[in-house]
Amino acid sequence: MSEMRGEAVIVGAGLVGSLLAIFLRQRGMSVHVFEKRPDMRKRSVDGGRSINLIVTSRGLAALERVGLREAVLAITVPVYGRMIHDLQGGQVYQSYSKDDTQCNYSVSRSELNALLLEHAERAGATLHFECVLERVDVVSGELVFGDRVVRAEQIFATDGAGSAVRRSLVEQAYVTERVEFLSHGYKELLIPAAEEGRDGLDLRALHIWPRGEHMLMALPNQDGSMTATLYLANEGPLSFAALDTKEAVLGYFLRYFPDVVAQIPTLVASFQANPVGLLGTVYSGPWHVGDRVLLLGDAAHGIVPFFGQGMNCGFEDCLCLDDLMEEMQEQPRARLFEAFTQERKPNGDAIAALALENFVEMRDKVGDQGFLLQKAVEGLLGRMFPTLYLSRYSMVTHSLIPYRWAQQAGEIQQAILRELCAGIERVEQVDLQRAEELLREKLLPFWQAHQIALA
Numbered sequence: 001m002s003e004m005r006g007e008a009v010i011v012g013a014g015l016v017g018s019l020l021a022i023f024l025r026q027r028g029m030s031v032h033v034f035e036k037r038p039d040m041r042k043r044s045v046d047g048g049r050s051i052n053l054i055v056t057s058r059g060l061a062a063l064e065r066v067g068l069r070e071a072v073l074a075i076t077v078p079v080y081g082r083m084i085h086d087l088q089g090g091q092v093y094q095s096y097s098k099d100d101t102q103c104n105y106s107v108s109r110s111e112l113n114a115l116l117l118e119h120a121e122r123a124g125a126t127l128h129f130e131c132v133l134e135r136v137d138v139v140s141g142e143l144v145f146g147d148r149v150v151r152a153e154q155i156f157a158t159d160g161a162g163s164a165v166r167r168s169l170v171e172q173a174y175v176t177e178r179v180e181f182l183s184h185g186y187k188e189l190l191i192p193a194a195e196e197g198r199d200g201l202d203l204r205a206l207h208i209w210p211r212g213e214h215m216l217m218a219l220p221n222q223d224g225s226m227t228a229t230l231y232l233a234n235e236g237p238l239s240f241a242a243l244d245t246k247e248a249v250l251g252y253f254l255r256y257f258p259d260v261v262a263q264i265p266t267l268v269a270s271f272q273a274n275p276v277g278l279l280g281t282v283y284s285g286p287w288h289v290g291d292r293v294l295l296l297g298d299a300a301h302g303i304v305p306f307f308g309q310g311m312n313c314g315f316e317d318c319l320c321l322d323d324l325m326e327e328m329q330e331q332p333r334a335r336l337f338e339a340f341t342q343e344r345k346p347n348g349d350a351i352a353a354l355a356l357e358n359f360v361e362m363r364d365k366v367g368d369q370g371f372l373l374q375k376a377v378e379g380l381l382g383r384m385f386p387t388l389y390l391s392r393y394s395m396v397t398h399s400l401i402p403y404r405w406a407q408q409a410g411e412i413q414q415a416i417l418r419e420l421c422a423g424i425e426r427v428e429q430v431d432l433q434r435a436e437e438l439l440r441e442k443l444l445p446f447w448q449a450h451q452i453a454l455a
């Protein structure tokens with residue numbers, strides 16, 4: 001058995017674990033990271049498929065703290081708004097900001113992970129690959145990786161939504177968990193870069209094909225290709241299970257996403273080859289056990305991906321832990337871990353709920369007239385009253401306002417929007433005087449109570 005006195009062990013070198021290793025090294029701790037998979041810098045872990053995700057303000061703030069913001073931005077593609085595709089092939093663009101200045105960043109998951117691993121190693125973390133954690137003993141601090149047993153004083157669990165550390169803590173009755181699976185799963189498909197002369201998709205946008213109970217989304221990659229993700233029920237008449245023949249797959253795409261068919265030459269073969277991923281929300285707690293174990297990232301709060309916040313939230317966990325380490329240097333570690341749980345758990349619960357709500361919004365509403373009117377009025381309020389109104393989307397994605405406050409302010413804003421949109425059909429008809437009254441009466445006290453000053 002290896003004894004790791006005074007050293008931190010991180011289980012899981014995914015996105016959050018590798019960033020956490022950098023944070024802990026910058027605090028002078030000695031860090032060992034144990035990862036189930038082989039070293040992704042040496043061979044492709046996702047079989048060459050390009051899976052991408054969106055980095056937003058919270059992720060960028062954490063990367064900035066460790067000096068990696070620019071290095072990460074260099075491997076991203078900026079995305080300035082949503083392009084909504086209707087059944088007839090028509091497209092409507094919705095910008096993320098009033099003047100197209102704010103954007104999100106699309107990045108390849110494996111490239112980002114490799115970059116973070118590289119920097120963790122350079123910062124002095126010791127990385128151990130192909131070590132599958134089986135169980136943790138809280139009392140002794142023993143971690144069992146097959147034949148290899150390690151003993152550590154502090155253990156950081158970043159081993160993802162199916163966390164083996166969390167499972168072990170549940171078995172020892174320190175933590176409770178509930179995992180709620182969505183009835184929908186997802187499948188990724190690569191849309192190759194458009195050849196010269198062929199019209200491709202706008203590479204500055206997140207593309208959405210909302211179709212009620214199912215939807216397709218696509219995000220750009222640096223090489224001009226796009227990664228499309230189909231979200232569809234797992235079972236039932238319109239489901240992954242029902243698309244069990246080549247004819248069924250082609251018929252489905254021709255019916256619901258006809259403009260995509262020509263963009264993916266290997267559509268049917270790729271559809272049949274690529275796996276269906278599960279989606280769900282992990283509710284667990286507490287996120288620490290004494291001064292021994294802390295859960296972060298998806299291991300604590302796996303969420304559905306419809307706000308593009310899972311990783312961003314996990315990166316913000318690292319930022320929060322770093323802040324607390326600074327503030328609580330003289331305090332026992334158990335207090336630090338407890339303070340982390342108290343601060344992050346309500347925020348984790350809030351983003352979990354918001355992500356589920358966004359699933360419905362993206363799937364059913366982005367093409368709906370009433371919804372589009374509310375979005376237009378919301379855009380107008382943001383432009384006319386920038387010190388009073390910030391959309392919930394912007395709070396979550398482009399600010400560092402805690403998720404729980406974004407959720408609460410969002411509810412107040414929703415009630416205001418409903419009132420302003422009642423009985424009107426066009427954004428020009430909105431009563432701006434009434435709007436300002438409502439914002440001052442209902443929203444301003446919220447900002448003041450939480451000491452939030454909008455730009």
Ligand SMILES: Cc1cc2nc3c(=O)[nH]c(=O)nc-3n(C[C@H](O)[C@H](O)[C@H](O)COP(=O)(O)OP(=O)(O)OC[C@H]3O[C@@H](n4cnc5c(N)ncnc54)[C@H](O)[C@@H]3O)c2cc1C
Nearest residue numbers: 012014015016036053054133159160297298308310311312
């Ligand atoms: C389709 C989809 C789209 C998404 N899009 C976005 C997005 O746009 N923006 C965003 O912010 N988030 C997005 N997410 C969420 C994001 O992927 C996760 O929140 C993020 O990967 C969590 O990082 P993590 O490091 O906590 O967990 P993971 O990335 O799951 O990493 C866990 C690591 O632990 C390792 N591990 C697991 N078990 C063990 C074990 N027993 N022993 C040792 N190691 C182990 C794994 O191999 C892995 O390396 C998306 C998720 C999905 C499914």
